[in-house]
Amino acid sequence: MNQKGGVGKTTTAVNLSTALAQKGKKVLLIDLDPQGNATTGVGLEKNSVSNSYDLFFEKVQESKTFVENLHCIPSSKDLAGIAIELASDPVKNYKLKQSINYPEYDYIIMDSPPTLGLISLNILNACNGIIIPMQCEFYSLEGIAQLMETISSVRENWNKDIKIDGILMTMFDRRNMLSKDVLNEVTMFFKDLVFETKIPRNVKLAEAPSFGKPGVIYSPLSPGAKAYDDLAEEFLSKEKLN
Amino acid sequence: MNQKGGVGKTTTAVNLSTALAQKGKKVLLIDLDPQGNATTGVGLEKNSVSNSYDLFFEKVQESKTFVENLHCIPSSKDLAGIAIELASDPVKNYKLKQSINYPEYDYIIMDSPPTLGLISLNILNACNGIIIPMQCEFYSLEGIAQLMETISSVRENWNKDIKIDGILMTMFDRRNMLSKDVLNEVTMFFKDLVFETKIPRNVKLAEAPSFGKPGVIYSPLSPGAKAYDDLAEEFLSKEKLN
Ligand SMILES: Nc1ncnc2c1ncn2[C@@H]1O[C@H](COP(=O)(O)OP(=O)(O)OP(=O)(O)O)[C@@H](O)[C@H]1O
Ligand SMILES: Nc1ncnc2c1ncn2[C@@H]1O[C@H](COP(=O)(O)OP(=O)(O)OP(=O)(O)O)[C@@H](O)[C@H]1O
Ligand SMILES: [Mg+2]
Numbered sequence: 001m002n003q004k005g006g007v008g009k010t011t012t013a014v015n016l017s018t019a020l021a022q023k024g025k026k027v028l029l030i031d032l033d034p035q036g037n038a039t040t041g042v043g044l045e046k047n048s049v050s051n052s053y054d055l056f057f058e059k060v061q062e063s064k065t066f067v068e069n070l071h072c073i074p075s076s077k078d079l080a081g082i083a084i085e086l087a088s089d090p091v092k093n094y095k096l097k098q099s100i101n102y103p104e105y106d107y108i109i110m111d112s113p114p115t116l117g118l119i120s121l122n123i124l125n126a127c128n129g130i131i132i133p134m135q136c137e138f139y140s141l142e143g144i145a146q147l148m149e150t151i152s153s154v155r156e157n158w159n160k161d162i163k164i165d166g167i168l169m170t171m172f173d174r175r176n177m178l179s180k181d182v183l184n185e186v187t188m189f190f191k192d193l194v195f196e197t198k199i200p201r202n203v204k205l206a207e208a209p210s211f212g213k214p215g216v217i218y219s220p221l222s223p224g225a226k227a228y229d230d231l232a233e234e235f236l237s238k239e240k241l242n
Numbered sequence: 243m244n245q246k247g248g249v250g251k252t253t254t255a256v257n258l259s260t261a262l263a264q265k266g267k268k269v270l271l272i273d274l275d276p277q278g279n280a281t282t283g284v285g286l287e288k289n290s291v292s293n294s295y296d297l298f299f300e301k302v303q304e305s306k307t308f309v310e311n312l313h314c315i316p317s318s319k320d321l322a323g324i325a326i327e328l329a330s331d332p333v334k335n336y337k338l339k340q341s342i343n344y345p346e347y348d349y350i351i352m353d354s355p356p357t358l359g360l361i362s363l364n365i366l367n368a369c370n371g372i373i374i375p376m377q378c379e380f381y382s383l384e385g386i387a388q389l390m391e392t393i394s395s396v397r398e399n400w401n402k403d404i405k406i407d408g409i410l411m412t413m414f415d416r417r418n419m420l421s422k423d424v425l426n427e428v429t430m431f432f433k434d435l436v437f438e439t440k441i442p443r444n445v446k447l448a449e450a451p452s453f454g455k456p457g458v459i460y461s462p463l464s465p466g467a468k469a470y471d472d473l474a475e476e477f478l479s480k481e482k483l484n
């Protein structure tokens with residue numbers, strides 16, 4: 001989650017869930033962004049019969065993807081109007097928590113839109129861990145304080161179990177000073193909250209969605225794919241420790 | 243405007259308004275994104291006394307920037323809750339149109355958040371032209387159809403004068419095929435709606451905000467700054483034709 005746009009939320013959701021599935025974990029990817037990029041990223045159609053808009057009202061049937069062990073609840077453009085539709089619903093902040101009940105999966109990964117509105121609030125109430133992708137650029141630094149504030153107020157008022165799994169530095173370009181400066185600043189401030197694994201800027205990750213495939217499948221030997229595979233390893237070993 | 247995140251909306255708003263101001267036009271930049279990146283991009287403080295949140299309720303005093311001919315109405319984090327606050331206001335979609343009355347400026351440029359919610363709807367009702375920044379990447383293509391639908395429904399129901407000034411291709415990297423493929427696809431589909439000027443990927447544009455300066459001032463001879471200067475020329479000559 002991160003309300004800053006274009007930081008790699010979808011690319012992370014798609015590639016981490018695929019890498020975990022390739023390691024034998026049963027994973028459910030839920031696309032909660034009305035743009036539906038994660039849905040396309042795993043080769044599915046948007047606005048299909050049972051989708052993440054319906055999930056605000058009832059439990060829905062998941063769709064299989066072409067990746068073994070990876071299922072998905074695709075996006076719908078109806079999500080764009082959900083905040084207005086539920087404006088007077090007394091449990092509007094808990095709708096996802098009520099219907100997300102899929103015990104057969106090892107991990108459920110939700111891709112969020114670039115806002116801190118009703119959809120993101122529902123995600124924060126329904127989940128137990130958050131990964132914060134952060135582009136190694138200056139504007140990305142600006143939103144972090146606000147995001148941290150929102151997460152701690154959710155923890156105090158609604159969901160005491162929520163924890164930050166880590167901050168993931170994305171689109172890291174070792175050739176430019178800006179990337180290094182931002183990385184240093186974030187690591188100094190957030191210390192071990194920052195994942196060891198850094199995702200490099202790698203065009204293969206940006207090309208993969210045009211083929212309807214996750215980067216780790218489209219170009220498994222690329223630096224971007226390898227980094228997401230490392231992330232999955234690090235994520236699993238961090239889980240064991242907790 | 244573009245609901246896809248990270249496509250260069252803020253970078254375009256900041257650099258185009260500065261380039262127009264440098265050509266002697268009186269420009270007002272209004273930051274309507276709760277993240278407040280455009281406010282930082284021109285060296286101002288967010289959440290200051292008169293800000294864009296207040297603009298939903300009354301006309302507010304503009305702030306001077308260090309750029310001659312460029313004034314700004316800075317952002318406020320209170321914007322994040324405006325959709326819920328105005329949910330039952332019968333004129334919630336026209337609030338900005340009612341208070342934006344600054345005839346002394348040649349151009350008013352509004353930076354929008356990465357969503358098609360109440361703030362963006364207010365912008366669409368208050369303005370007469372839209373620039374659509376589009377990253378030369380696959381996921382950016384996905385959101386365009388939805389954005390075009392929203393704009394035409396605003397034109398039919400609320401604001402018949404709204405027109406698309408143009409689609410601006412951003413972060414164009416001539417070295418990679420993906421950039422060229424996306425550019426070709428957009429140009430084939432949207433023809434002369436696409437600005438001739440393309441903004442190259444240029445790290446100087448990403449570095450500038452950390453110094454609180456627009457790219458065209460921080461590094462005026464860089465490819466990114468020159469491109470925004472060309473855009474200002476093209477924008478002015480297109481205005482003359484209409
Ligand atoms: N490590 C990377 N290297 C190169 N390109 C990347 C990388 N990660 C993501 N991208 C590309 O950058 C763009 C933004 O990434 P992505 O769409 O995943 O971000 P997001 O945070 O989900 O955006 P939004 O805020 O719109 O939801 C996409 O075109 C994607 O393909
Ligand atoms: N042409 C460019 N070359 C290199 N970097 C760029 C360019 N344009 C923008 N950037 C950088 O890319 C990131 C995204 O750009 P920007 O923040 O302007 O997009 P945005 O559409 O306003 O994002 P949001 O959806 O969060 O509002 C920023 O860190 C910015 O500095
Ligand atoms: Mg996304």
Ligand SMILES: [Mg+2]
Nearest residue numbers: 251252275279
């Ligand atoms: Mg922006």
